[in-house]
Amino acid sequence: MKVCRSAGAASFFLLLFWLLTPGRVCGQETNEQEKYHVDSTLFVYYQRCRTEVTSPSVMQKLDTLFQMAKEKGDERMQAVALSTKVDHFYFSPSFEGQEDSLIFYTNTVKDFSLKTDQPQYYYFAWANRLITYYTKQKKFNLALYEANKMQKEAESREEIDGMQNCYQALFRIYQSKELYKQAALYAQKLIDMTLKYNMNQYNLANKYLELSNCHLQNNAPQKAWEAIEEAKKYIINEMQQGYLLCATLRYYVHVEDLPKAGTVLEEATQLYNSNTELKAKRLTHLLEAAVDYYMKIGEYDKALAMQTQSFGILKQNGFIPPIAYRRLGLIHASKKEYQKAIDNYEHAFLLSDSLGSIQEDRSAGEFATILGMEQLNQENKELIRKNQEIQLENRRRLIILLCIIVASFAFMFFREVRLNKILRRAKDVEQSASRMKTEFIQNMSHEIRTPLNSIVGFSQLLGSISGKDEEAKEYTDIIEQGSNHLLQLVDNVLELANLDSGTPILTDTKVEIGKLFRQWMEETKNSFKPGVEPVYEPGQEEVYVHTNPGRLTQVISHLLHNSARFTEKGSITLAWHTNPKQKLLTISVTDTGIGIPQDKQDFVFERFAKIDTFSTGTGLGLALGRLIMEKMGGSLTLDGKYTGGCRFVLTLPLK
Template sequence: DLDKYNLTTTYSILGGLYNLTGEADKAIEYLNKSATCIYSSTQEFYYYVRLAQYYLLIEDNAQAWEYLKKAKDLSNSKKEVQKNLQEYDGVLKQYYIATKQYEKALEVQDHIISVYHPNDKSFIEDVLNRAAIYYEMGDLPQAARYYNEYYTLNDSAQISNENITAGEFAAMLGVERLNLEKSELQQQMQQRDLANKQRIIIFLIALLTLGFIIFYREHLLNGRLRISQKQLSEKNNELLRSQEELKYAKEQAEDGSRMKSEFIQNMSHEIRTPLNSIVGFSQILSSYFSDSDDTKEYAHIIEQNSTNLLQLVNDVLDLSYLDGEREIPAQTIADITGVCQTCIDQVRFKLKPDVQLIFTPERENFTMQTNPDRISQILMNLLQNAAKFTQEGSITLTYHIREEEKIILFSVTDTGIGIPADKQETVFERFTKLDSFVPGTGLGLSISRMIAEKMGGTLLVDSTYTAGCRFILTLPLKE
């Protein structure tokens, strides 16, 4: 049920995939279909790039260069195309390698490093690509040097991941300690409630028994009746004292819960302030010692670990805030397509080299009353998780509006490792990580589901999708 506006994108992607599998006839068939339904400059740009990739496949380098020039001219004249040049640069590098223009291929590779992922993990793969180009040039000493640098950076990344995991585990222990203290306080409250209820039951039984005796022997026990009334008054006083003790215990428990929230918020603030300083100064060190590889690497490790710890503090603070809120306000009129596009732009630099990021909105413009910051927070968590666990293929963000049901459905679909069927609810529990070697706090999905529920919606895993993982976010449409 695709509409005409998005049909050219699907044909173009199919053509690109057949290029990758080496099926040239299929590739040109679908690229020709794509050309018949182009409706925007961006679609035309991708058509030229993938057609150039096709001609490189069949070794017609002259035609490939013609279409690369058309794509470049289009990007120079259309501003909306200029932010989607990563695939063009990759095909341009393939062209220079195919035509043995290795120096230009190296220049394009350096441009890819500086523009798309200068400081992220993809830089390691860029070093490996440089080594491969030098090997094709026959410059074996340079190829050996970059292969050696690749193995060194890869080892450093593994050590950094181990340090991050150790830090996350220490933070988890601290949160678990707070949960244990909360559990002990709740248990003490329950014991007090049980003791008070037992006293009340015993008192009521005694009161009924005493009343029956008084009624039965009233004419013989007038004197004793006054004594019984005095005892009854004492029992009433005892009951009042028990109620006051119960009220006091409840107030103590509420004070303890409030103190816990204030403690987490204050500590999070006190931790975030020095962490922000560490992150900022580590960035300055990284730029200042740019000529020293070792110093720059150490500064980068400090910055990365500090950023991860800062994210953990933010997640714990957000979790504490959400625990105390019944619902999340949604009073802002927001452009949903714009919110989604912003998330796509922010997560693009975290993709693996062989992963394509796709956004297919149902409508070009759609506004609704909601909380755009919270929607963006959920979508960013889902897209970052998809980028983390997808080594190749694609990640697709889309939304669908169901007017009759008054709901909007967002979906994030990837071709990654997926989630086992028996773990699809477990991933929403706090501090749950299916792969302990992958960086992360284990709080993102838990926080995302809490936000969705407090906005009147749901967040779940689509169990019918088996080619990777698909998360579905459902939110109400407010008039």
């Protein structure tokens, strides 16, 4: 990698940090100005712009600064002017179009940085502004999408600065998502890179302490303590010493070494009280650790006082997270103040539900945005692929015409090999895109499943405590049914994505097919409506086949339940027979229900297809069933000749 280049880039970052930090004394300004050879006129004008960074008028002033720097041939100050435009939209209060403006000016900085070979601004705007904005807005899927793109670019260009910014961004994302195992991985990578390439170690102590916290969250206290020991080597001021004491206190509380925890708490309290900056900026860290300590030793009044003080600070910052209410509820429950505990847990639940709804809306928007990007990329790849196919065909014809000339044949053979390599690379890129899509859907399913599981759990809890209140029980049942319906939709979408990505279905389990059929009919007949007769028609007494009983059960059970839903009277028949000549097992599910119109019989196998949009169901069952049968080497079709209801026919090869 470009180690030499990274040393120079570190100096550029020092300049950027200095330029983007207002409020320095005049002597420091003069020294830094001379050190980095910044023109005094440009520097003074930049300082004026920086003090008004959130004002709408600053955009015109930054255009002037950019032009002045261009006239003086100062490309570095031009990049700073453009980066400050990014800062304007990053630090400004939220407004409509803020995200679009931030994206536009981030891309402007990136384009200019590439043209002028200033990668430090390229990655600074991308990671510390755009990706950090997505992370703070809880748009984690977009943040991960951008971070993965940045990682690939940085690796392909061998840019140390880019990899450092990428690891930092990924650490922030996973820490915000409370996925501490992944966060610990990137925190360790960031530390290793800092040490390996001898980068600026000013914040190395903080990085170790963040790593320690991740290990504690992952219940790995030994690794957490090793990270604390490493952090001690790089402590350079009281602010970092305060962080260290809080991390040590959390560790001792976690391992239940309470005497040492009490000693560390006393030392940390003295330090926070003597350092006004530490107390003003990071007091909540100490208070949270102190609450855990006092809860451990049973001094609930002190724990309540600490949590109340933390509440006041969070309220001043404008947002109290649900976990703060849960902690307060736990304290009141320990004090046997159950009504107060219930009130705080209820507040935490309502706040979590509200945040969950907002996150679902954002995730849906991110999903649409990324799908739009992927669609454009796929269309572009398709055009490239078709163009390559046309070129390949033309070259093959040329080879046929010139095959009598040995030299020409050898030349064209070389071109053929080269084109095959290009096609393989294109195929690898396409497979990578498919994997990204599958990973995205899996991540989306996880993000949606988490709040839905909370809703199902709390609805069951509400149902259990509602007693004889029939109206409350009815409402909780509706909530639970709707949540289970959404969970089924998520499971079906995830399963379709896995099967589309090429996941095979093994069919090597030997089973007695008659026993399996009788089991299906017995399990599903309870869902039949009154007046509907279950009929089982076996082809012969005992047949053993090699198949996948779990997947086959999934398809047949869905067909039986479908028939039960749409059959009011008559019968539902499950029949099967074997064809030794063709080596096929044929299964049919026949009902006397409402049937499916002729013009809709192909439509029902499409994904999310529903003939009656007001009926329950995801519209994925038949599509998923057909895909499963095809993966097993068989088929699932609808018998169009049967008019007494519906008849679905499955075929499987006999082994």
